[in-house]
Amino acid sequence: MIRIVDLLNQQPVGETIEVCGWLRTRRDSGALSFLEINDGSCLAGLQVVAEESLANYATEVSRLTTGCSLRIQGVLVASPAKGQDVEVQATTITVIGWADPETYPLQKKRHSFEYLRSISHLRSRTNALGAVARVRSTLSFAIHRFFHEQGFLQVHTPVITTSDCEGAGEMFTVTSLEPAQMQGSAPFSGDFFGRRAGLTVSGQLQAEIFALSHSRVYTFGPTFRAENSNTSRHLAEFWMLEPEMAFCDLNGNMEMAEVMIKYLVKAVLAECAEDLELFDRFIARGVHKKLTRLSDRPFVRLTYTEAIAELERSSRRFDFPVQWGLDLQAEHERYLCEEVAQAPVIVTNYPKKIKPFYMRLDDDGHTVAAMDILVAGIGELVGGSQREERYDLLAQRMTEAGLDLDQYSWYLDLRRYGSVPHAGYGLGFERLVQFVTGMSNIRDVIPFPRTPGSAPC
Template identity: 50%
Template sequence: MKSYSINELLQSPPLKQKVEVNGWVKTFRSNRFIALNDGSTIKNIQCVVDFERFDEDLLKKIATGAALKIKGVLVESLGKGQSVEIQAEEIFVHGLSDPDSYPIQPKKHSMEFLREQAHLRIRTNTFAAVMRVRSALSFAIHAYFQKNGFYYFHAPIITGSDAEGAGEMFRVSTLDPKNPPLTDSGEVNYKEDFFGKETNLTVSGQLEAEAYAMGLGKVYTFGPTFRAENSNTSRHLAEFWMIEPEMAFYDLKDNMDLAEDFIKNIISYLLENCEEDLAFLENRLLDEEKTKPMAERSDMKLTERLKFVVDNEFIRITYTEAIDILRNSKPNKKKKFQYLINEWGADLQSEHERYLVEKHFKCPVILFDYPAKIKAFYMRLNEDGKTVRAMDILFPGIGEIVGGSQREERLDVLKEKIAALGIDEKELWWYLDLRKFGTAVHSGFGLGFERMVQFTTGMGNIRDVIPFPRTPQNAEF
């Protein structure tokens, strides 16, 4: 007998045939109706039990959270809420569940409570929907790049360089923390460490991806990155995933074109393939919005927000133009912004980015040509000597979601920028080599995967879009 997923039974029901399903009990009502879910869909399948057919001791074992195999005939349902149901003929208990101690009861749980049960929260409708969307988004990302001639590149997780220059990195070492070897000057002697130098977990695969783009043409990374930022906010994780394409012979305009097309493509895939999960998450978000003050409520439903990105051309303006708009905006003049815009060179905050997208332009925005002093050393310096060919993509409800740039391909200029920041050339000798041997215009961008999952699911906290979040003082699972 074929074992079906619940999604298969609901999509193409083999009516009046004997079927087999496996799953976990959501509810067992009136000692007669089992709601079973196997994770393949947001929907449960109802299994109807004739209690005269089954041993009473067996029925006592069926409780919320128990894992069952059920065999029976699939028939049209006469009850409300489901189109088909299984008339149970055989029940096998894979694993028992204690109804008194099982944490995921059929009731509303707070997000904080579910984070404490991260190993079981996937059995809730919300987290199952989020993780199915996350999986679909991963597939769409790989499919897009493979279709467009990119090669998947695995960047090293252990690195000796700080691509972002932030210094907030996790050290990797095999030295005895209580008694490390010391140099004559009393400092830790990393020459005796495993790699013979100080190493860390990577914050970005960009620099290494640049190297491979300068031989393969177009590459992309999609892997874990790490940042030791002691930040307990709804937007930060210590471990997160990044998508970072790098393209040889692409200038800033090419980079912006690719990023816009890429984002529209992957969101379109979700709209076409995750309809049920998105509908559930949209209703969940609507209920959540009702609890917020009017001023904090979103003007758009979840699917409207996704279509807003897909259906609109992204407006492209310079940082300088954006500063002029913000400086003269009502929120700035009336001092409604938390961070007032007074002069050119200010680092834009989420409130400024969202104003541009949601209030001023009413469409996604790409800002470019940022002040060099607030951007990374590897971004190409413009002819004005004060701006770089950087670009950020701004979304409704979230602000910046993509950051990228045309990379600095001129050896002399790159050396000057490195020296100005006090970076030792020896640390980046191989990166400078790329400018010595066949240098060329090239560009790339980075998309924080969890940030995109958060946007597409409407979840308010980034800790709820990754299976096991890593944050300050939290590595429980």
């Protein structure tokens, strides 16, 4: 059996082939039926010509409807039809599975993404969501390829953790106890792990352990945040890419992140041209041009103070206030990269009060060696920093953040024993997929979105 994408690319005309897929459409013309099948390997379908001389033409082929699964045997021939190079002259058509036309929810018409979210077990069969799946797979593979070429070691950090990296208190608790068993001043002392544990919001802290023994590492996996936000930008379960580099400062961190983003964008441009054309035509006009420009131009760098000054000079009326010391909101981030720089922007040196405890304190004592990469249509795509490698300053920041130093003694040990400057960043994978596809809702770039009140499949 051969994939449709291979048939269309290799075009072994004259050969007898076998191909399987799902029926998109059937059109009858006299003594012929024209079937379009797709197996998910590419956007394009394969036309199959079925003559009424087939043994099961009257009993099965003429009854085929959208969604049926088929095995086709036949000869690949040059196609006289416009818009396709080859087609299959069927010698045998086997119906593997029927699809009831009265209840099958996908027909040859455009369905809203909101409707498709209600049938998440079938939506990957549509053109747009199928294309998203292929782009997502290409990006995932390109991430591993990039870091392998750069000499990074992949580390599998835990999904269950006792450390709240962001300190925001938005972790999902993992427990084997019933509510009535959670009593007293230490309600989790009798729990499975003997202490409170949760689903990870980041693998960064554990990745730092291996960065300080293997120099260059990355972790790429699911993370979880119990943030009760039902918007087009938030998920309760999402994937994070988090590289960590020893002997690296903020500048090296920014350079690595910029090179990586350009590498990933070029991979999609090279390997997903047909899918990008669909997004450019039907989802987000100009997305192909946007990606091409990003891969060819340097990112613009601004300090947080410079970014605030740009926003204050703007005649734009923002919904959220612009003031030094307040965090940038998505509307501010998009304005900076879409209208001020007209390119991706790297904002650095944020006020320490709005950033986590692990970020390295700048010499001014008021800002930290942080960086965010902002892109059009999304806002923040990457967030990172040089980590605080100085024991005393880190312990002070942790105390100010209200963290139990005993609980994080292992993290402080990394500063006691052979500490070095090191840096890293996190990239929200779904935001990257959104950026390269132009999809407006983050729920449509992950196969099975988990959001407040919703966890299908």
